[in-house]
Structures are given as structure tokens and as C-alpha cells.
Amino acid sequence: xxxxxxxxxxxxxxxxxxxxxxxxxxxxxxxxxxxxxxxxxxxxxxxxxxxxxxxxxxxxxxxxxxxxxxxxxxxxxxxxxxxxxxxxxxxxxxxxxxxxxxxxxxxxxxxxxxxxxxxxxxxxxxxxxxxxxxxxxxxxxxxxxxxxxxxxxxxxxxxxxxxxxxxxxxxxxxxxxxxxxxxxxxxxxxxxxxxxxxxxxxxxxxxxxxxxxxxxxxxxxxxxxxxxxxxxxxxxxxxx
Amino acid sequence: xxxxxxxxxxxxxxxxxxxxxxxxxxxxxxxxxxxxxxxxxxxxxxxxxxxxxxxxxxxxxxxxxxxxxxxxxxxxxxxxxxxxxxxxxxxxxxxxxxxxxxxxxxxxxxxxxxxxxxxxxxxxxxxxxxxxxxxxxxxxxxxxxxxxxxxxxxxxxxxxxxxxxxxxxxxxxxxxxxxxxxxxxxxxxxxxxxxxxxxxxxxxxxxxxxxxxxxxxxxxxxxxxxxxxxxxxxxxxxxx
DNA sequence: AAAATAGTGTCTTTGAGACATTATGAC
DNA sequence: GTCATAATGTCTCAAAGACACTATTTT
Numbered sequence: 443x444x445x446x447x448x449x450x451x452x453x454x455x456x457x458x459x460x461x462x463x464x465x466x467x468x469x470x471x472x473x474x475x476x477x478x479x480x481x482x483x484x485x486x487x488x489x490x491x492x493x494x495x496x497x498x499x500x501x502x503x504x505x506x507x508x509x510x511x512x513x514x515x516x517x518x519x520x521x522x523x524x525x526x527x528x529x530x531x532x533x534x535x536x537x538x539x540x541x542x543x544x545x546x547x548x549x550x551x552x553x554x555x556x557x558x559x560x561x562x563x564x565x566x567x568x569x570x571x572x573x574x575x576x577x578x579x580x581x582x583x584x585x586x587x588x589x590x591x592x593x594x595x596x597x598x599x600x601x602x603x604x605x606x607x608x609x610x611x612x613x614x615x616x617x618x619x620x621x622x623x624x625x626x627x628x629x630x631x632x633x634x635x636x637x638x639x640x641x642x643x644x645x646x647x648x649x650x651x652x653x654x655x656x657x658x659x660x661x662x663x664x665x666x667x668x669x670x671x672x673x674x675x676x677x678x679x680x681x682x
Numbered sequence: 683x684x685x686x687x688x689x690x691x692x693x694x695x696x697x698x699x700x701x702x703x704x705x706x707x708x709x710x711x712x713x714x715x716x717x718x719x720x721x722x723x724x725x726x727x728x729x730x731x732x733x734x735x736x737x738x739x740x741x742x743x744x745x746x747x748x749x750x751x752x753x754x755x756x757x758x759x760x761x762x763x764x765x766x767x768x769x770x771x772x773x774x775x776x777x778x779x780x781x782x783x784x785x786x787x788x789x790x791x792x793x794x795x796x797x798x799x800x801x802x803x804x805x806x807x808x809x810x811x812x813x814x815x816x817x818x819x820x821x822x823x824x825x826x827x828x829x830x831x832x833x834x835x836x837x838x839x840x841x842x843x844x845x846x847x848x849x850x851x852x853x854x855x856x857x858x859x860x861x862x863x864x865x866x867x868x869x870x871x872x873x874x875x876x877x878x879x880x881x882x883x884x885x886x887x888x889x890x891x892x893x894x895x896x897x898x899x900x901x902x903x904x905x906x907x908x909x910x911x912x913x914x915x916x917x918x919x920x921x922x
Numbered sequence: 923a924a925a926a927t928a929g930t931g932t933c934t935t936t937g938a939g940a941c942a943t944t945a946t947g948a949c
Numbered sequence: 950g951t952c953a954t955a956a957t958g959t960c961t962c963a964a965a966g967a968c969a970c971t972a973t974t975t976t
Contacts, residue, residue, distance in 0.1 A: 459699050460741055462773070462784060499773070501700055501782040507773035531771040531786045533702070533739070533747040542741040544702060546771045546784075618955075636938050638956075643937090658953040659946040675842075675920040676937065676964090858928075876965050878929075883964090898926040899973040916937090916964065 460533055461543040464510045465496030465586065467529070467593045468519065470554035470570065471610050474619075476626050477554070477570040478578060478590060479518065484566040487539045488583035492571065494590065496545065497564075511548040518568060520558040524550040525609035525669070529593045537585045549593050551609035575629075594627075601627045602677040605644055608666055616654050616661035617641060624678075632679040644672040700773055701783040704750045705736030705826065707769070707833045708759065710794035710810065711850045714859075716866050717794070717810035718818060718830060719758065724806040727779045728823035732811065734830065736785065737804075751788040758808060760798040764790045765849035765909070769833045777825045789833050791849035815869075834867075841867045842917040845884055848906055856894050856901035857881060864918075872919040884912040 468479035480492040495518050504510035508526070515521055526548050533544025554570070561568040571578040576591040600606045607623045621637050641647060648667050653660035708719035720732040735758050744750035748766070755761055766788055773784025794810070801808040811818040816831040840846045847863045861877050881887060888907050893900035 458741060460702050460739060462700050462702055499700060501698060501775065505775050507771065507784060528770055530768055531747065533786070535741065535745050544747060544786075546773070616955085633939055633941090634955085635940080635957080639937075653947095655947070656954085658948060659955045660948095661955055674937095675917040677915040678938075680915040681939080856928090873966055873968090874929075875931090875967085879964075893974095895974070896927085898975060899928045901928055914964095918965075921966080 462499050463545040465494045465545045465547050466511055467549040470552050472554050476573040478573050480571045481565040482567040491583035493583035494586045507546050524552050526550045547589050553612050555612050598628055603674045605672040614663050614665050630679050702739050703785040705734040705785050705787050706751055707789040710792050712794050716813040718813050720811045721805040722807040731823040733823035734826045747786050764792050766790045787829050793852050795852050838868055843914045845912040854903050854905050868919055870919050
């Protein structure tokens with residue numbers, strides 16, 4: 443039997459397959475606090491519970507899993523070119539009462555000023571939920587609480603040797619503000635000097651010439667030269 | 683409608699879903715060369731082509747995706763407790779001619795002495811394929827060539843700041859041998875002194891007191907104290 | 923002794939961490 | 950001026966890199 447014959451006779455419905463979904467940990471800084479975007483489900487399972495943004499892959503609309511993540515992110519936030527990265531895929535027979543299901547988890551770091559929240563049909567609400575100690579106030583639907591905390595751990599780790607957190611910043615920001623975001627993600631203070639050295643060495647920041655006065659001495663205001671993420675060969679704040 | 687009612691009426695077959703598979707990049711060092719385990723397909727699509735170890739998740743046998751990876755690995759190699767880690771999940775509508783499909787890719791680093799190759803029913807053969815410049819000699823089935831190269835890139839990166847490569851070693855080995863494996867994975871020479879310093883500092887190696895003479899002066903023979911992977915806060919061989 | 927591989931000593935370099943010092947604008 | 954926050958100077962420390970040197974065995 444040749445390949446063409448095989449494919450014409452292939453009945454893909456005869457095997458039972460897991461459900462495949464996408465979930466996105468959409469993070470933003472609001473009032474210097476870390477927040478994750480959550481939606482309230484208006485259907486079972488977990489009716490009325492809050493959950494991460496996500497849902498089934500639509501094999502008509504989505505050419506790839508990542509497309510699916512982009513689509514869902516766009517539908518909720520209006521963002522077209524976010525920083526989006528895959529975290530991991532979790533699949534098992536007990537995370538969803540409807541049966542065997544797998545979800546591919548992405549994370550997006552966004553500037554919340556650029557966001558226009560818009561709830562979907564199957565949701566009764568959408569909101570930013572503050573993240574404290576790697577958790578939201580309320581337990582999330584499915585295994586989303588665990589997905590969130592694992593994802594935050596990955597981000598914490600990357601924060602130590604990359605410029606990932608820059609994607610959370612507004613267009614213009616000061617080094618103090620950026621440092622505060624690093625410290626939020628790492629849940630740890632870092633030394634000003636090391637931080638300045640590293641950020642300026644990255645050659646990622648453009649001094650706008652402006653000053654921002656939020657206390658006493660006004661701080662230099664920077665903007666990103668581009669949206670790349672720099673990698674360093676040593677960790678910051680890693681006094682283990 | 684309450685949750686119980688909803689679930690009793692839920693018909694999971696009414697949505698069309700992607701196929702979900704697992705693929706495993708099983709790596710071993712043979713004769714100081716990096717090899718990946720490959721199987722020859724004896725059914726379309728890609729009949730007779732070589733591919734990574736993998737296949738459909740069996741929702742009867744596998745409680746989780748990782749279980750599925752362990753099962754396939756065990757079926758082919760007889761290994762029960764390998765070093766196994768998730769790389770990424772790739773899903774799209776063109777990687778498999780049978781339709782929309784997703785695969786979760788894992789990688790396993792194994793000691794090839796512990797392996798007992800055993801081919802599956804749907805395979806006409808199984809073999810170690812040498813990896814040169816991130817590729818096997820022949821192009822692999824599906825997108826497996828790309829999955830392999832991406833996976834090797836991830837491993838190369840981790841090699842710079844972890845003791846990951848130790849999982850490829852036989853029970854007893856010398857520092858020169860381990861260093862050669864590092865250099866194979868990184869495709870780069872590293873300096874002996876830095877390497878010795880770091881490995882001894884990791885406190886992962888037990889000097890067996892034995893010597894191995896493979897040239898002139900016999901080298902100390904070490905074994906691993908345990909199977910943990912150490913993380914360092916600086917990269918080795920990172921003169922970018 | 924010569925050769926070859928194993929392993930060390932030590933200096934340089936890089937960049938993090940500590941911490942004192944200076945800079946700047948609001949009041 | 951004082952105060953608070955911004956930013957820098959400079960020293961220490963940890964570990965990578967360079968490379969010369971010593972050590973141990975075979976031949």
C-alpha cells in the first residue's frame with residue numbers, strides 16, 4: 443500500500459484522543475504590582491471559577507499551537523506582537539473532569555497600558571488578578587494555580603540572566619522602575635550598582651534625555667532600543 | 683445545569699481534535715561520539731524513513747504525557763529511571779499528512795551500556811544514529827530533524843551552566859572523558875582548569891581510587907555520588 | 923630519557939556584591 | 950540649607966580563562 447492510498451483510507455476518528463488546549467499566563471505590572479489576566483468561566487466545569495486565559499485549539503482557525511495562543515491573547519487584549527514564549531505542556535487523565543486533556547502553557551509579558559480588555563462569549567468576566575507569593579487570591583480553575591506558579595518559577599529563573607522583564611515595561615521608564623520589576627519577579631532585592639552596570643552593558647537602553655521626578659532627584663528616562671532579550675553569562679542576585 | 687449534569691451529557695467526540703504524540707530524543711555517547719536513537723517506520727506516512735522514538739499517546743495506558751514518554755523509552759531501551767526532561771511541544775496542520783497534529787518532545791540522556799535495544803511492532807528496525815553538526819546522516823521523518831536540532835540547542839545551552847552531561851556517562855569515568863562529552867555537546871573546547879575546578883566544586887564526583895590508563899599517565903576514575911543535576915551561577919565556555 | 927596525557931599553580935580578567943560617596947531637585 | 954532618591958566610585962570577592970609547569974606512566 444503506498445502513502446497516497448494509506449492516507450485516503452486513514453480514518454483519524456477511530457483513535458480516541460486527548461483534548462488539547464492552550465493556556466496563557468499573561469502578566470503585567472499594575473501600580474508596581476504583578477498581575478495575571480484571568481477570566482471567569484460561565485460554564486461547567488468549574489463554573490464561575492476564575493481561570494487563566496485559554497481554551498481549545500480550533501483546528502480550523504489555528505494553523506499552529508502558537509497561533510492559537512496568539513489568537514486567544516489578541517481576542518482578550520487586542521495585542522498583536524506580545525512577548526510570548528512556551529512554558530510547558532501538561533497532560534493527564536485527571537486535570538479535567540471531561541477526560542484526558544493536555545494543555546500547552548505559554549506566558550506573555552505585556553505593557554498593561556497597551557491592553558484593551560474584552561471578555562469572550564463563554565466568559566462572564568475578565569480581570570487582572572494580583573499575584574502574591576506566586577498565587578492569585580482565589581484558587582483558579584483546573585490545575586491553573588499550579589501552572590501559574592510553575593510558570594512564575596521559570597520566569598524568576600530567566601530574570602536572573604536575561605532582560606526578560608523589560609517586556610513588562612511601558613514605553614518609557616527609569617532604571618529604578620525596571621529594578622523594582624526585577625525585584626518583584628525575583629522576590630528578592632538586588633544591588634543597584636550591579637543592576638545599572640548590567641543594564642547599561644546590555645546596550646538595550648536608549649536615554650531619552652527626559653527626566654522623571656517621582657521623589658527627590660529626578661531619574662533618567664530610558665526606552666528600549668529594540669525588543670530583543672539579552673542573555674548574560676552570569677546570574678544576578680544568586681547568592682545561594 | 684449543574685456540573686454533574688453537564689458532565690453526564692458531555693460528548694467529547696463532537697469536537698475535532700489534533701492527534702497528540704510524544705517524541706523522545708534519546709541521546710548516548712558511543713565511542714566518544716554523540717548518537718540519537720532512531721527507529722525505522724514500516725508504515726506510511728514516511729514508510730521506511732527513520733524517525734525519533736515516539737508515537738501516539740495511549741489514553742488507556744498512559745496516565746500522563748510524561749508516563750507515555752517513559753513507557754516508550756522503556757519499551758525501546760529497557761530503561762526505567764532515565765534522565766528525562768520536556769523540551770517543547772510543536773503542533774500544526776502540516777507536520778503530519780494525516781492532519782493537524784501535536785507532539786510533545788522530551789529528551790533523555792542515557793548511558794548506552796545500560797541499554798537493550800528492542801524494536802516495536804510497527805518498526806522494521808532500530809539503531810543509534812550518529813549526530814554530526816546537530817543532524818543525523820539522513821533526514822528524519824516528519825519534522826524530526828528540526829525537533830532534534832532544537833533539542834540539541836537546548837542541551838548545549840544547559841551544558842554551559844549545569845552538570846547535565848553527567849547523565850550520559852558510564853558508571854565510572856575520568857574527568858577527561860567527561861570533559862570530552864561537554865565539548866561534544868557544546869561543539870567547543872573548554873579549558874581543563876576551569877572544568878576541573880567546577881566539577882570538583884560541584885561535589886558530585888566520588889573518587890573511586892581506581893586509575894584508568896588510556897594513554898600515558900593514568901587518570902583518576904570517578905563515579906557520581908547521586909543523580910542530581912547541579913546548577914552553576916556562571917556559564918562555562920561562554921566567550922561570546 | 924622521551925613522549926604523551928593528567929593534573930596543578932598562579933596570574934589575569936570579568937563582573938557581581940558591598941558600601942561609601944556624590945548629585946540633584948523639592949521643600 | 951535638609952531630605953530623599955538617583956547615580957557613581959571603588960574595593961572585595963568568586964570564578965572563568967590563559968598558560969606555564971609538574972606528575973606519572975609507557976616505550
